[in-house]
Amino acid sequence: MKVETVPSMNVKRKKKRELHRFKDIAGSYLFIFPALSLLFVFSIVPIIYLIWLSFTDYSLPNPAVFVGLENFSRMLEDKLFMKSIWNTLVYTFGSMVLGLAAALGIAVLLNRKLKGLRFFKVFYFLPTITSEVITAMIFLWVFDNNLGILNYLLKVFGMESPPAWLLQPTTAMLILIFIGAWRGAAYNTPIFLAALQSVPQSYYEAARLDGANAWKQFLHISLPSIMHILVYSMVMSVIGSFQVVAVVDILTNGGPMDSTMVVIKHVWQQSFEFNYVGYGAALSLVLFPFLLFITWLQLKLSSGKE
């Protein structure tokens, strides 16, 4: 009898354990299922769909027609696309350099023990929480060539005919860069400050004993210690700036003479204003690897640090 019961009990126990294990795994999947199904449907599926769309000629309300590589060959003759890429690169580079340099400078100013620094810090962050649309509206008014406050001040300081900022190609791009830098500086200042504050004080003390002045301390201690954060912020800034569109829409609508036409705006216009959906998709697809590479770089940098 004993000989019989033992294996049957074992089988029972095994079955029970298996059932338990199955329940365990199923339960785990229940936790991830809602979030991952949303992510899958709205992040992975659109990429596949984008690839398909880019090989079609699609204008609403007609159905999509497969046209092979036609959209891509059309791209080579799209001068506005080339121009928009160039403009975006100029904007991205300009706003990144200016914004990050300003953020670093401000962070260095804030990185000391003085009364009331918190007050400044709190207000410096405001541009980050203000939307691009609102920001652009404010600056549209500030830079207005007739009634804008800036041109008034310039006249007060003796400039006889200050420029019509947003009506000339070069100055319009400069304003765009300025606004990008304004937002970027506000966003990155607390990040750089936190990084600076984490540099051990003993490094500075040692440098002071060696007779290094403030500038040398910054160059040889602060800067190398926060280099990884700096690189990270550069990558982040590129990703953000490359997708700029709201500020342009409000401020210049791509003008004057397409001088502020940026890539996402071009894609949007082709797809939704001119109804060349297939072409818009092809444009998106071409930009994809580039941004993907930068994002990959960013993830690599941020995870390599931990």
Add this chain to the structure above:
Amino acid sequence: MKKTKIMKNTFIYGLLSIVLLIFLGPYIWMFMTAVKTQGDVMVWPPKIIPSEFHWENFLKIWQETNLPRAFFNSFIVSVVATAINVFLASLAAFAFARLKFPGRNKLFLMVLATMMIPSGLMVVPLFFMMKNMPFSGPNGWLDSYSALILPFAVTGFAIFLLRQNFLSVPKELDEQATIDGCNKFQIYWKIILPLNKPGLALVAIFSFLSHWNEYLWPLTVARSQEMYTIQIALKAFQTQYNIDWPLIMAGATTAALPMIILYFVLQPLFEQGLGGMGSTGKE
């Protein structure tokens, strides 16, 4: 020695004040314009502070424009999307941090991969997915809350950030709870969530902020004025009133205010979150 120090400090405060003017000046100018009349704005030389504060621009915005409705829409969209993100992302993060199941690492890699997708380039295919959404009307999900909320509700970033947070909770707490008879959901609900309030708050804040300030996606899917979010309504409003600067600035002030208030109320959380921003990633 002391004298040079005082001079140096004065110099630093001076620089800080100039920076403050650059960051805060535009807001002050926005507000000061909002309380002027159109006549005040035309005056030369311009007055920074108007001789009389005119609040009627704000009244006009509340009564005569589409902005209140857009406010309501933005509020619904941001709150619902935030709630979805906090709840669903934390559930998934709990599983990734605490449970063992086949394919866990591969699935987490997929989550990380979604963080790399530039949203600006997803607008075209997503629009047509919304349009062709099965089990819906001829226009699919276009012009609906579903389209405004769901596609960007759950973020890979939230799952990633919360998983990092959850991993730092000692495993012994889970084991003790299991001995006490808690199931997994109870562990998640009663132990992990309460211990990670700062992380959850950070996810909530950035979810809310990004939906409130989002421009391109609502511009694409909100077709009728009734479905405009605040950013889209502002743009339309600015086109409509063109040179009525006081009214436009009153609109901008009204739209900026909720985030500014939220920022000052939740000041410590913002500060805490930003220190971590540099090391965790983007929203």
